[in-house]
Amino acid sequence: MTHKIAILGASGYTGAELIRLIATHPSMEITALSADRKAGMQMGDVFPHLRHLSLPKLVKIDEIDFTHVDLVFCALPHATSQAVIKKLPSKIKVVDLSADFRLRDLAEYEKWYGKPHSAPELQGEAVYGLTEFYRDDISAARLVAGTGCNAATGQFALRPLIAAGIIDLDEIIIDLKTGVSGAGRSLKENLLHAELSEGAHAYAVGGAHRHLAEFDQEFSAVAGRPVKVQFTPHLLPANRGIVATVYVKGDPKVIHKTLADAYKNEPFIVMLPFGEHPSTRHVRGSNFCHVGVVGDRIAGRTIVIAALDNLTKGSSGQALQNANLMLGEDETAGLMLAPVFP
Amino acid sequence: MTHKIAILGASGYTGAELIRLIATHPSMEITALSADRKAGMQMGDVFPHLRHLSLPKLVKIDEIDFTHVDLVFCALPHATSQAVIKKLPSKIKVVDLSADFRLRDLAEYEKWYGKPHSAPELQGEAVYGLTEFYRDDISAARLVAGTGCNAATGQFALRPLIAAGIIDLDEIIIDLKTGVSGAGRSLKENLLHAELSEGAHAYAVGGAHRHLAEFDQEFSAVAGRPVKVQFTPHLLPANRGIVATVYVKGDPKVIHKTLADAYKNEPFIVMLPFGEHPSTRHVRGSNFCHVGVVGDRIAGRTIVIAALDNLTKGSSGQALQNANLMLGEDETAGLMLAPVFP
């Protein structure tokens, strides 16, 4: 059986990445693509790397006939996403890649995103889309909220440790380095090649990054008490890839074993041998997340490092993994592509 | 039916790329991997991006039992390749990725590669591996010689034009720009990041590049008379990708139509609309080659531009495409992966 898929907001990087992945999916067919400003264009003109595919023309959302659509990927900006999703026929399954349905506490949403939530009734049914930890809920969900790409990376390093109660919850630092595609295809001076290549810098330092809202929500829920981490993202001169260097207090061997046990049956989480650590280059273009653990020379301190591709495992690959579950397909369908190196 | 595959020289970039592609191939199984200096290691230690795969351990060639091997990919350096292939059981099909069997004239081989050919008897049965132009011969071959990556790019731009007799054969210039992975994983000062990033330079200028031997052989064969082109490769600060800007004398519209007709049924050659031209970014990680044609402001002059990924369509993807034909499989099996962008 082939599932009919619509992608809303197909002219951004996450939309294009969804199409790349679905192109070799055995049981999905893309039947509609929307892009507001680029409506009327062919996808191959907006993203020439997809020229070889036969794809529907880009249209405005209003022009889509949703009658036979089984699942919608919504790759629109936050705030827009809410407004669009609440108008969709309620029988359609939805995977939202925006931030709109990630935060269960509506006050937190308003605090971090600067305006009230406009679809609070939908928030109630939304499931947080970190597949490895919400698998059953996602399988049964109608609406799944894709996680932040940085939030996913940090959680893969930390959730099992917090759950196991083996690290100091008040002393967690996530120093994260990310490629630039996470910022999307937007026209901003700080995303120009001339402003980014051959260097690095931190941004949103000191607790200003919105993905902290996800860390706060998820880590506190896992711990059963409030947990606040420090989080400093840095921008790399690279398009894809996130590496999170996480500093914790706890025994390195216990930490490694806890993570290895937690992930031993996960198809996409690759646990490295103790003492080894990952590189963004080795997950690029794939849905894999590599996790490594190293003990510090100071006893009782451990460094956990996780790496994934922000557009794949951090966003569109995760979305497809969730869609597979929601549609009753093999969770890994269309997602076993090996990373592209070099 | 599953074909049993061995890859010799698996510790280089083309070996790794073969494994990446075969990882999702429906009817191939890798049963042996060789790597001389890295024998005894796991592939995931040599190339951590392949860590998620179950692969045979790297061994020396002598340790491989070829009894049940159906096809060998030989990704060894030239000269070594000859010596190894002539010792293989004669029933095994071979796709060689080195330069050893590309040149039908043994004197040309000696001239360009600096030593006599050591397996002249095998040269006689080798088929030149440019799939789109040698498809029938490849399907029937036991030994196929993969082309040079630059040689493939230039030929996709030019062969149909030379065959059709619509361009001046004495006035062809190929100005080519290539990523660095074509030079392999070798330890050379000029391949260091610090020597390459943020700049560009020509190399092998004036007729010194060995892929000229392939241009000479193939273009002369197609034309039925000697053809010598000018060819200047340049090194880009990029890992994958070749773009060849080809200057010819001939009518641009006729040239575009001739190429479009030649490639209209080709699954991997994407002909762009007249006046458009390709980018290496839009073929990265894929087996596609994009070809564009633009007329110059000077009447009777045309620029043909072709772009492909040197490791995929220019090398390992081409090799797999040929292997599919040799094994009676669908030519596109394992090769329809969309390019990775951005």
Place this chain on the structure above:
Amino acid sequence: MTHKIAILGASGYTGAELIRLIATHPSMEITALSADRKAGMQMGDVFPHLRHLSLPKLVKIDEIDFTHVDLVFCALPHATSQAVIKKLPSKIKVVDLSADFRLRDLAEYEKWYGKPHSAPELQGEAVYGLTEFYRDDISAARLVAGTGCNAATGQFALRPLIAAGIIDLDEIIIDLKTGVSGAGRSLKENLLHAELSEGAHAYAVGGAHRHLAEFDQEFSAVAGRPVKVQFTPHLLPANRGIVATVYVKGDPKVIHKTLADAYKNEPFIVMLPFGEHPSTRHVRGSNFCHVGVVGDRIAGRTIVIAALDNLTKGSSGQALQNANLMLGEDETAGLMLAPVFP
């Protein structure tokens, strides 16, 4: 004696580059900086790499008191430049970095830039700013028109050859590769890091690039008859640097000797030994232009390759070199900085 300098349009890359160079100039003092949209800001906030300098605040042009200004660098967009310069006090010397005064034929200006020239009376006194070939005129000029960066590179490779009559004037091809800073700090999708890194593509193919107007004007003037070249620029994943690979018909040794003789006393043109050729990396951040000559394997064909930094020798360095002449200073003052490598 210290010359008082104003820079109009200081918030772009060429403006910042002028400040970088003037920072160590022995006899220039920057007394005014304009930037329309960023008026009121400190230069160190617009360009943090200049934070260590004491510089005037950015203001609107109308706010500048030009009474004591000796020379103005005008780094404004074309069309705007004309309008501004014609309002400046006529005693002030002006180096214009835009395209507005490069073309002596006003009809050519209108053809290439799409609107009539608004300061035709000034065009009459403007001197084309390719220092090495207009040195005397520049020394005496009030208004000097900086050249296009690509136009400068191509001319360094070709002017002495055209003047000497030793190459075929109807068979010149300039295949040029340029870094992205030449496009300025403008918000365009095709200048984003994610759209540019790790690849290359041609643009303005077939005779569409405006710098062709300069090639046409200058080469025809040197030859004494119309000369039209082919010119294909390519965009590199690099910020600075242009390398022009120029294909000509003529004797390589004669060509090398002609260029070497032409440049033997030039402080900024470095002629490489016969058979060697340059890299953009070896001129980065400097006012030097490296020129090399290689003979092709086809007799009578020669490749001339020139490399320079588009922001320095191709733009702001050239502008300062011209300003030095106009002010009676040593032509090399502030410009002998060695290239930055790696």
Place this chain on the structure above:
Amino acid sequence: MTHKIAILGASGYTGAELIRLIATHPSMEITALSADRKAGMQMGDVFPHLRHLSLPKLVKIDEIDFTHVDLVFCALPHATSQAVIKKLPSKIKVVDLSADFRLRDLAEYEKWYGKPHSAPELQGEAVYGLTEFYRDDISAARLVAGTGCNAATGQFALRPLIAAGIIDLDEIIIDLKTGVSGAGRSLKENLLHAELSEGAHAYAVGGAHRHLAEFDQEFSAVAGRPVKVQFTPHLLPANRGIVATVYVKGDPKVIHKTLADAYKNEPFIVMLPFGEHPSTRHVRGSNFCHVGVVGDRIAGRTIVIAALDNLTKGSSGQALQNANLMLGEDETAGLMLAPVFP
């Protein structure tokens, strides 16, 4: 008066950087350059970006006549450096860029560098070359030991804070990102462009990096008690630049004021306004170090970020700054070059 300078080990990146800086120094003349394997070559052939300079030919160290040499920059590998420096005439001043004389405790040297020190008598007179903190000693020294580039960056962020006793000495984490030129021009697989571009990874995780020996020595000396920090370096796809993100416990405003006071008269340390933080791009090619301070959302936690160019302020620029002091010149001579951006 012109000082006669010899550079030993001139064929590496730090040697080339010294020449770049000295090229515009008002009172230094390079009279000898050594390079063991490249003896007999011209510097312009080893580093074509220096082609425009008249420089002595590369020779072996034994061939240098040190009679009239005033100061030697020793840019040799560690261990080699000791052996060479102890043979130099004792009247010659020496700035060593290797690790050989950085550690006052010879046992620490042996522990971190794996072999006994071979010139212990010289270690006694060596001064640690962090100019801003050892200025008087350096002015009087015959032998100055250049610091590690990472060690310098971390110390600029931390020394005044440790001296002032305003941060928790047991809770310091330095998460550092560095360009690749710090590893030199050595032929290692992990320095190839194809292994580095478009990604990032940590290395020497958990306390394995040799620059920790300098942190231990210096911070403990400043604090008057043992101080051990955590330090994780990461490799960036960039040639130049280090940014250190330092996590401390202490009041952010007090920390900012302490650093601002400490550096208010320093010509090369640029303190950013509270809440701002630096980028490697804004110091590239210069001797400046930018330092910023941001308070975390968790009270009592502060992030200090320092950025510098590893080849300039982190190595050759620091060396020249020290040499200026040792020779009685203005400390900033030859070093006021503005950063190169973009």
